[in-house]
Amino acid sequence: xxxxxxxxxxxxAAGPSHISDQLTSASSTAPSSASAxxxxxxxxxxxxxxxxxxxxxxxxRKVGGWRDVSIxxxxxxxxxxxxxxxxxxxxxxxxxxxxxxxxxxxSPNEGFVVPNIDLPALCSPNFKPGPPGDEAQTYSNWLNDxxxxxxxxxxxxxLISSAKAAWxxxxxxxxxxxxxxxxxxxxxxxMAALKNTRLPTARxxxxxxxxxxxxxxxxxxxxxxxxxxxxxxxFESTHLLPDPTAYETPLxxxxxxxxxxxxxxxxxxxxxxxxxxxxVGKSGERVLGEAWNAAEARVRELRAxxxxxxxx
Amino acid sequence: xxxxxxxxxxxxEVSIPPIYEPLVGAVxxxxxxxxxxxRTNDEARPIFxxxxxxxxANGSGYIESGGVKIACSVYGPRPxxxxxTPQGTLNLEVKFAPFASDPRRxxxxxxxxxxLSVLLTQSLIPTLQLHLLPKSSIDVYLxxxxxxxxxxxxxxxxxxxxxxxxxxGIAMNGLGVGSVVASSSLSSSGSDLAKPSSASLLLLDPSExxxxxxxxxxxxxxxxxxxxxxxxxxxxxxxxxxxxxxxEKAITSSRDTHxxxxxxxxxxxxxxxxxxxxxxx
Numbered sequence: 091x092x093x094x095x096x097x098x099x100x101x102x103a104a105g106p107s108h109i110s111d112q113l114t115s116a117s118s119t120a121p122s123s124a125s126a127x128x129x130x131x132x133x134x135x136x137x138x139x140x141x142x143x144x145x146x147x148x149x150x151r152k153v154g155g156w157r158d159v160s161i162x163x164x165x166x167x168x169x170x171x172x173x174x175x176x177x178x179x180x181x182x183x184x185x186x187x188x189x190x191x192x193x194x195x196x197s198p199n200e201g202f203v204v205p206n207i208d209l210p211a212l213c214s215p216n217f218k219p220g221p222p223g224d225e226a227q228t229y230s231n232w233l234n235d236x237x238x239x240x241x242x243x244x245x246x247x248x249l250i251s252s253a254k255a256a257w258x259x260x261x262x263x264x265x266x267x268x269x270x271x272x273x274x275x276x277x278x279x280x281m282a283a284l285k286n287t288r289l290p291t292a293r294x295x296x297x298x299x300x301x302x303x304x305x306x307x308x309x310x311x312x313x314x315x316x317x318x319x320x321x322x323x324x325f326e327s328t329h330l331l332p333d334p335t336a337y338e339t340p341l342x343x344x345x346x347x348x349x350x351x352x353x354x355x356x357x358x359x360x361x362x363x364x365x366x367x368x369x370v371g372k373s374g375e376r377v378l379g380e381a382w383n384a385a386e387a388r389v390r391e392l393r394a395x396x397x398x399x400x401x402x
Numbered sequence: 403x404x405x406x407x408x409x410x411x412x413x414x415e416v417s418i419p420p421i422y423e424p425l426v427g428a429v430x431x432x433x434x435x436x437x438x439x440x441r442t443n444d445e446a447r448p449i450f451x452x453x454x455x456x457x458x459a460n461g462s463g464y465i466e467s468g469g470v471k472i473a474c475s476v477y478g479p480r481p482x483x484x485x486x487t488p489q490g491t492l493n494l495e496v497k498f499a500p501f502a503s504d505p506r507r508x509x510x511x512x513x514x515x516x517x518l519s520v521l522l523t524q525s526l527i528p529t530l531q532l533h534l535l536p537k538s539s540i541d542v543y544l545x546x547x548x549x550x551x552x553x554x555x556x557x558x559x560x561x562x563x564x565x566x567x568x569x570x571g572i573a574m575n576g577l578g579v580g581s582v583v584a585s586s587s588l589s590s591s592g593s594d595l596a597k598p599s600s601a602s603l604l605l606l607d608p609s610e611x612x613x614x615x616x617x618x619x620x621x622x623x624x625x626x627x628x629x630x631x632x633x634x635x636x637x638x639x640x641x642x643x644x645x646x647x648x649x650e651k652a653i654t655s656s657r658d659t660h661x662x663x664x665x666x667x668x669x670x671x672x673x674x675x676x677x678x679x680x681x682x683x
Contacts, residue, residue: 166471166548169501179457183547185501191417204413206509210497212475212543214458219495221409221509234411235535258417262500266473288423290420297553303420336458 092343094362135326140330149335150177154390155314156333160317161278161399163286171287173399174250175279179269179336181213184279190301193249199230201256202247205233207276214268214336229273229385232362233263233280236349240315240359243284247312251294255301259287259311270335273347277319278392281352287311294348317359318392319349320385327369330377332384348385352393355386407510419505420478438605438612446581446607446655451562453569453670461570463666469550469610474562476570480537490535494523494542496559502546516555525560525623525633527579530567540572552609553621556635557582560623561659568667576625577667578632579641579659581646584608584616585640604638604648606655620645622652626660 130137130148141148151157157178166172169185175184193200207229208312211219222230237243248257261283263276288310290303323334324341334342344365351357361382441447447468456462459475482491496505496519508512522544529542540561549555557580564578587602604611613619619637624631631653634647 100434137445166467166501166549168504172501181455183499185547187498187501187506189419189506191414194414202414202417204411206410206500209493210498210543210545211477211541212459212497212545213456215477219497227409230411260416260506261411264499264547266545268458285459290422292420300421303422305425335543379425 106359110353114362120141123369135373136339138325138341139340142325142331149211149339152276153316153329154332154384155336156391158276159395161282161395163282170289171185171283171285173279173282173286173327177271177275177278177333178299178337179267180272180275180336181265181267182272182275183264183266184281184283185264186283187260187262188287188289189258190250190255190292191245191258191259193253193388197245198253199249200245201246202258203234203237203243203245204258205237205263206230207272209265209272209342213265215266221306229276232273232335232347232360233261233276236277236319236360237261237280238353240351241381242281242312242314243311243318250292250301254299255292255294257289257292259349261322267279268336270337270339271321271333274319274321275331277317278347278396281318282399283317284311284313284394285396302333315357316352316396317349318352318389319347320369320379320381320388322384324365324367324369324377326373327366329371330380332381332388346381348382350389352389352396355389403569404468405606407462410509411506417619443603443605444651444655446658447609449558449561449573449659451662451666452675453565453666459566459570460571461566461568463562463565465558465607467547467558467561468554468607470546470558471548472544472546472552472558472562474544474559474566476540476542476563476566476572478540478570479535479572480541482537482539482553486537488536490530490532491539492523492527492530492532492542493539494519494526494544494563496522496546496555498546498549502608503549512550516558518552520634521556521635522559522563525556525580526563526567526578527675528630528632529564529576529625531573531575534573540567541639551608551620553582553614554578554607555636556621560633560642561663565663565667569670576628576630577660577663578623578625579656579663580621580623581652581656581659582607582613582618582619582621583652583655584613585638585644585648586612586616602644604644605649606651618645618648620648620652622649622656624653624656626657 097132160176162174170188171186173184188359209217209226211217288308291307292301292303294301323331347362368377450466454666455464458477463474465472484578496515500507560580584605585602618640621635623633
């Protein structure tokens with residue numbers, strides 16, 4: 091505890107190299123790259139703030155920059171539709187499986203959409219094996235809310251025969267490599283997979299009470315709004331950081347998520363701010379406005395990548 | 403009695419995978435015999451193996467082999483929770499993505515991963531030097547993204563798990579690789595393809611249909627560099643000589659897989675600039 095206090099007080103007086111020297115002198119054999127690694131671990135928020143002071147993020151992008159995105163669709167043959175999204179190092183796979191169920195008595199003309207996000211122990215040392223943890227459950231609910239409120243898959247379009255049979259669209263999102271901002275990547279993966287999905291043409295047989303699917307005829311899903319999400323974090327009430335990584339996320343007490351319709355970025359599908367808004371000298375609304383503007387530009391970019399990958 | 407799952411978005415209690423209209427015409431072709439069209443009987447399907455894709459983990463690997471796609475990550479050796487153990491512990495979990503097979507694997511209703519995990523653990527333990535890692539655990543997680551048969555998942559799983567453990571820099575006795583051989587008795591239509599000495603057809607790396615049509619199959623886990631078998635899993639019915647032939651064939655093929663595995667480890671190391679000297683020599 092004392093060591094931490096002394097080094098942080100000296101950090102305000104001297105530059106980062108001084109701290110590094112102190113740390114290396116403590117373990118005299120460590121080379122300088124190792125001491126930077128030690129500093130990164132022991133003082134994560136100072137490490138980040140040094141970078142931000144120079145206008146960059148620890149992964150090399152500008153403070154207001156986003157990570158590169160790539161999308162691959164249709165690589166999983168056991169699914170009706172699938173996609174693989176990489177956002178920086180965050181890697182997400184989404185697979186869509188369709189099954190048939192009887193509609194509920196309350197809404198006999200509607201099918202079902204069941205989205206779930208899993209963050210398995212595989213993707214990060216912070217997750218444990220077993221059923222979905224808190225973060226995964228939260229994301230699943232956010233995703234469900236987003237899909238329902240923006241009517242991405244209108245439930246009436248999934249009907250095969252009224253009160254008898256309807257499609258259930260299982261949307262399963264699995265994270266393979268967790269480097270922060272899994273929600274944005276998951277939303278993008280879901281949209282790409284939905285666009286990639288083809289369902290067999292189904293017919294309900296009144297006599298046998300069974301639904302039979304065609305082997306040859308397929309059709310794409312009827313899709314409504316395609317929302318895309320952009321997340322931000324606020325660091326030490328000074329910096330608005332888009333697309334935070336796994337290293338930055340625990341240092342950001344405030345997070346902002348803005349989801350906009352990809353067809354018309356003027357239409358907002360979701361805005362969520364968790365934690366205290368605003369930065370030093372700027373009001374909460376102004377920061378939210380900045381985030382919103384940045385999100386508009388980003389959604390246009392994501393839309394272009396999405397269209398390119400789905401058409402290819 | 404269904405268990406109510408509070409941790410996932412609720413789904414309808416009963417849903418069935420699509421039932422397709424009966425096939426017309428194509429049936430005769432499928433049952434024509436066990437002969438292969440796209441490759442020879444001794445030929446395995448190509449393997450794509452890459453290490454180091456999951457940068458959050460200490461070591462990782464990704465394999466595509468036939469109809470199987472598996473991502474694997476290794477965390478450790480890391481400190482283990484209190485009960486003291488003089489040896490290291492291997493924790494291995496096989497998880498199927500719900501969309502990884504046909505029909506869909508509903509979470510909580512899937513019983514297959516546990517026996518697969520146990521078998522895979524057994525195959526991996528002889529490759530590790532756990533006595534060197536007291537009080538530590540090695541956590542190996544496999545995520546199956548696409549699968550055809552459990553046997554192929556095991557075979558590919560063993561190969562990718564070895565790759566990931568080696569990628570994590572954990573000392574091993576040897577690299578473990580899996581291979582599968584199926585045996586089909588010859589129906590009248592396939593007899594001309596058979597070797598004259600044997601009454602049945604041995605197929606290396608069988609596809610889903612081939613495995614379904616087979617009488618017996620064997621999964622061999624081995625360390626080709628040491629010439630040792632780490633696990634043998636035989637199901638079905640076969641004569642002793644035939645079974646030996648099958649094992650022999652599996653071992654021969656595992657040498658090729660071993661070459662692929664070693665090559666991808668070298669490439670992975672060279673990409674990250676470690677062990678570049680070894681790659682050049």
